[in-house]
Amino acid sequence: MSREKKENINIQKEPLSRRGFFNKLWIGLGTLAGIEVLGISLNFLLSSSKMGKNDLASFIVAGKVDDFKPNSVTPFRSGKFYLSRLNDGGFLAMSLTCTHLGCSVGWNKLENTFICPCHSSSFEINGDVTNQPAPRALDLLPVIIENEIVKVNPNEKTKRQSFSSSQLTYHVV
Numbered sequence: 040m041s042r043e044k045k046e047n048i049n050i051q052k053e054p055l056s057r058r059g060f061f062n063k064l065w066i067g068l069g070t071l072a073g074i075e076v077l078g079i080s081l082n083f084l085l086s087s088s089k090m091g092k093n094d095l096a097s098f099i100v101a102g103k104v105d106d107f108k109p110n111s112v113t114p115f116r117s118g119k120f121y122l123s124r125l126n127d128g129g130f131l132a133m134s135l136t137c138t139h140l141g142c143s144v145g146w147n148k149l150e151n152t153f154i155c156p157c158h159s160s161s162f163e164i165n166g167d168v169t170n171q172p173a174p175r176a177l178d179l180l181p182v183i184i185e186n187e188i189v190k191v192n193p194n195e196k197t198k199r200q201s202f203s204s205s206q207l208t209y210h211v212v
């Protein structure tokens with residue numbers, strides 16, 4: 040092969056090898072980005088599984104079971120929730136945030152109802168809507184009872200359309 044032909048081949052090879060380099064660079068960067076996304080996803084999954092209902096560190100002590108009379112509502116302003124104890128003894132913890140636009144609802148003991156001061160939505164002792172515009176029941180919070188002590192996780196709100204008896208936590212003797 041003549042020297043001129045070899046130089047031509049070298050000149051033609053250069054753009055190809057540059058393209059190859061950039062292809063490899065992009066593949067490498069794509070792989071790194073994929074690994075990073077995977078790492079972030081795993082981290083999120085691990086941290087959210089740590090925040091589950093069984094994470095006892097997230098629960099705060101509300102009080103002894105006997106501190107709460109049936110058909111009563113106790114406010115916990117620091118945790119921004121109410122603890123209701125229904126007539127049958129079941130406990131229900133609910134966010135005090137109105138499900139309409141987020142104002143704080145107040146408990147009216149005389150009328151046995153939660154009332155939102157912003158647009159007059161009202162809710163039963165179990166959080167069900169009795170007067171709109173609130174579109175759904177007050178959000179639920181996990182409750183556990185251990186050694187006669189009622190504990191609530193104020194950080195894990197669950198949206199619900201309405202109350203059902205399966206949402207209650209009972210003290211089992």
Ligand code: FES
Pocket residue numbers: 137138139140141142155156157158159160171172173
């Ligand atoms: S924010 Fe409660 S009724 Fe509108």
